[in-house]
Amino acid sequence: MLRCWLCRLCFLAFVFLAKGVFPANGQTLTHRTVSIDEGWRFHLGDASDPARDFGYGLETIFSKSGKAGGTAIDARFNDSAWDPVRLPHDWAETLPFVPSDNFDVASHGFKPIGGRFPQTSIGWYRRHLAVPASDSGARFVLQFDGIFRDARIWINGFYLGRNESGYLGASYDITDYLDFHHDNVLVVRVDATQYEGWFYEGAGIYRHAWLHTYQPVYIPSDGLFIHAEVAEPPAAPAPGGLATTAVSAPGTPTSSVAIVHVETTVIGNRFVTDTCTVVTCLTTREGRRIGAPVYTPVALAPGGLAATQATAQATAQATARVPTARLWSPDDPYLYRATVLIMQDGKVIDSTTQRFGIKTVRLDAEKGLFLNGTHLEIKGVDCHQDHAGVGSAVPDALQYYRVRLLKAMGVNAYRTAHAAPTPELLDACDSLGLLVLDENRLLNSSPEYLDQWERLIRRDRSRACVFLWSIGNEEGHIQTRATGRRIAETLIQRQRLLDPTRTCTYAADLPDVYQGVNEVIPVRGFNYRQFAVADYHRDHPGQPIIGTEMGSTVTTRGFYNPDPVTGAFRVDSARGYLPDQDISAPWWASRAETWWTLAAAQPWWMGGFVWTGFDYRGEPTPFAWPVIHSHFGLMDDCGFPKNIYYYYQSWWTNREVLHISPHWNWKGREGQPIAVWVNSNADQVELRLNGKSLGEKAMPRNGHLEWTVPFAPGRLEAIAHKGSQKFKTAVETTGAPYRIVLEPDTNAITADGKDALVVNVHVVDQQGREVPDAQNLIHFALNGAPARFIGAGNGDPTSHEPDQYPAGGWQRHLFNGKCQVILQAAGGSTAASGPTITVRAEADGLQPAEVTIRTGP
Structure with a gap:
């Protein structure tokens, strides 16, 4: 009888959730998540002068709880002269560029951030927060998604804690310190004097901030772990004539029977034994219920602190069968919903809804990667997180904008180089369809870094897009030693414990070394050294291989500088520009055509990630000042395509691609030779200048075509043939801007x-x-x-x-x-x-x- 009553109540609650009767995000009135991005005030401090740092470092603030006299930590401090800001906020982006011979300053984009710039590397944030007395029986959790870098946080003068990761956020239960009759004051001191990377990282609270209001029994923000077992469909043929059975064509939704597991963490905050029922409901994207709700009784007994300020913690296991599961893939990023309710004394006291995808990933050392039973080459990019104009404080919509640009190029995977991504990027990858290699910041197994690794996995392990973890990137001599091996073993073990549904790799910048990390890593990652991959596979045939960083052609969008005699494009070192063609690469890297030709020919080589999808602030290789950002991108830092974009689009998509470069505005160079490149996936391409044929050429697989053309103003046209199809494109000499x-x-x-x-x-x-x-x-x-x-x-x-x-x-x-x-x-x-x-x-x-x-x- 009770079960029937609960079933009816759960179903009604679920219908209300689906129809939007409850508040947004599937939350009941007893569980609210409110953005606190607005209403902050900001001021620079000073790492070298306590007087300019609002007394921090001079005044004693840790001798008594809530003691903050004489500093900006004090709730009574007058911050009216501080600048109003809203989050996300990157104060480094607002600073001027400064010339420097220091490598770290150059690699961070010549912004005055770091230990050499004490006056601009400390930031203070303050925000007033009103909490109604009617909520005095609830629990309150403050959540920051990302602060760069070393952050200390207070409320009403009470010290909450320190977060040393510039990429993983932190949460704090602030219930005990709240004043329900007056404004509460949040204070964050951000210390960016230490870098974490060697690239632009920004400074400040550069991701979202939230306030969660819970009942004493609740589901934390990372409290769901959703994963599925799928009867994998028969495999489609892989390149090289592997003996497999074909299934549906790419882009066609595939289905199979799936068993979905939902593990729900429940936290209790009362010093009595709490009992509740966790109700789990699955729906399609369209809102149709899948099967019956699953009821799991949970007992929360008081005891040791299982979570921050929680007296008890338990995990509810629920299993549901999806008879015709639609499988998630980059071509069909279909997402289901799991709604989980906590019921106590006949009431819904908490609920959450989370999207999830159902897919299978199989890594075969000889045959490569199979997604949902079909062989898939990883056509990926590595990316840092900044964008032109906004630095690291990237609005959510811009994450989707960038992912759409990558998808249009034919990209199917994204590596989060070299740190935990913002959750909104993963939202975009889940929704639009990019596989994600989710990367850990540092190869370290100390308590601090194990905690960061665990927080990353718990946060992202239910994501449809995440297909592989990375334990780190290019750790110098440590990666080849026993120390590196032992650290790797610890990280691998923790990953398997927290997420047994996936495995991990490591981005190694070594050609053929099989010691240290590479001895134990399940999937061998190669950063460059593309010519050593085949020999490594021959010597270690049981270890799957993926290119974690490949390519790295350096180019400047729209710049050519043709030689007046040969027409070949030249570097302009004085201005810091490189030709916008697949010509120049650093000594450790390769041109796009070099690595992709090798990878595409081998089914065991799972493809790889190009360094990088977009230009980014910092690492001005191969230049220094006045160049302030990288040249590695397939697009510039605004997302405007370079010519190399069209090389990858030619061989990473099935659409008709035909692109001519350079432009045809060469006034004053009449009669001089110009190197003309054509990127296409056609079979044959003919080039014509002002109607006169310059010859037809066969397009080499995974290659491009070149002509040397004496410049004459007019129309340069390419005519392509692909099977029975014919398509054209052209560039013309233009007039002046109008x-x-x-x-x-x-x-x-x-x-x-x-x-x-x-x-x-x-x-x-x-x-x-x-x-x-x-x-x-x-x-x-x-x-x-x-x-x-x-x-x-x-x-x-x-x-x-x-x-x-x-x-x-x-x-x-x-x-x-x-x-x-x-x-x-x-x-x-x-x-x-x-x-x-x-x-x-x-x-x-x-x-x-x-x-x-x-x-x-």
């Missing part, structure tokens, strides 16, 4: 102060042809509904223009024809001022442009 063109990535934006929209900018001549070598200075303005620009960029690796203009006057030069601005609409911007935003762009001597963006709730 009119600005604005291209938003979408025509609508949510008016919540969080959503973001990208506006790409170029100019055209009087005939409407894009001018690829324009360098005009563009001025921007916003009108209509309240909105703000949050960043600007153009992909120029030597540009020292500000990325942000807090006082107004936003502007940016075009770089080789392009630039970009990013905007946000203020919350409630559909009020009296109107429901639209107008973006206007002007430049001297050019016709201006306007674009209208709709806003909505």
Whole structure:
């Protein structure tokens, strides 16, 4: 009888959740997760002068609980003169560039952050927080998703703790310290004087912050572990004629019987034995219920502290059968939902809904990787987390924007080099379909770093997109020694304990070493050293192999610099530019065509990840000042494609690809030779200049074509044949810039102060042809509904223009024809001022442009 009653109650609650009667994210009124991104105030401190650091280091703050006299920690401190900011916030992005001969400063993009810059490497954040007395019986957990770097956190003068990871967030139960009748004051001191990486990392609370309100018995934010067992479909043929049975074509949804396991962690905070029932319900993406709810009784007995400030912890196991499971893949990223309720005394006291995918991953040392029974080559990219204009404080919408650009190129996998990613990136990969190699920051098994490793796995182990873990990256001599082996064994063991459904790799920059980490790592990762891979596989045939970093061609978007005699493209060391072709690579790396030709020919080589998907701030290889960001990207740091993008698109997609480079604006070089490259997956390509054929050539598999063409103004056309299909493309000599063109990535934006929209900018001549070598200075303005620009960029690796203009006057030069601005609409911007935003762009001597963006709730 009880079970029937619970079933009816659960089903009603579940229907309410599905229809949105309960609050967003599947939460009941007794479990709220509220963003606390807004309402912060910020001020720089000083690592070398306590007087400029609000007394920190001088005043005694740890002698008594809540003691904070004379410092910014004190709740009574007057912060009205501090700058208002909203999270995510990266204060390093607002700092000027500074020349330096120091490697660390150069590799971090010449921003004055680190121990050499004490006046700009400490940041203080304060926020007032009101909590109603009606919630005084609840538990409150403060959650930061990411702070760079060493953060100390207080509330009402009480010290909560220290988080030393710049990439993994931290949570604190603040219940005991709250004042329900006055404002509470959160204080965060961020110390960015120590780097973690050798690339731009930003500074500040650069990811979201949340306040969770729970009942005394609740599910923590990482409390669900969802995984499935699937009867894998018969395998499709792998390259090389492997004897397997074909299944559906790529992109076709596949199905199989799946057994889904949902493990729910329940925390209790009362010093009595609590009993409750955990109810687990599965639904399709469309909201259809799968099977009956599963009821699991749980007893929470008081005892030792099993979790932070929790008196008890238990795990509820639930299993459900999905008879015709639709399998998640990059071609069909289908996500189910699991809703879990906690019921006590006939009431729902907590609930959460989590998306999950069902898939199979099999790694075969001889046959490669199989996803859902079908052989799959990893066509991946490595990426850092910053973007032009916003640094590391990347809005959620921009994560989706970047993933869409990668998908359009043919990318099916993403490596989070070299640290825990923001959760919103994984949201985008789950939804849009990118496999993720989730990477640990440091090869270390000390308590601090084991805790970071465990937090990463617990946070991300239910993700559909995560297919493999990485225990670390390029750890020098440690990786070849017994010390490295022992650390690796500890990390591997912890990973298997926390997530037995996956395995792990390590990104090793060694050609043929089989000692230390490589002796014990389940999947051998290669960073470069592509010519050693075949010999390693011959000597160690039982170890699967993946390219964790490959390629690393260095290019500058839209730059060519042809030699007047040969037409070959040359490096411009004075300006810090490299030809925008697959020509130049550092000594340790290779051109794109070199590594991919090798990998694509071997089914046991599981493909790999190209360094990198986007340019990023820092590591200005092979240059130094004034170059302030990398040249490794297949796209620049705005996401504008370089020519190498089209090489990969040719061989990583099935679409018709035909791309000519360079542009055909070479005034003053008439009669001089120009090296012309064609990227395509066609069988044959003919090149014509002003209607005259320059010859037809067969396209080599995984290659490209070249012609040397004496420049003459006009139309350079490529005509491709692929089977019975014929397709064309052309570049033309353009006139002078005449009119600005604005291209938003979408025509609508949510008016919540969080959503973001990208506006790409170029100019055209009087005939409407894009001018690829324009360098005009563009001025921007916003009108209509309240909105703000949050960043600007153009992909120029030597540009020292500000990325942000807090006082107004936003502007940016075009770089080789392009630039970009990013905007946000203020919350409630559909009020009296109107429901639209107008973006206007002007430049001297050019016709201006306007674009209208709709806003909505």
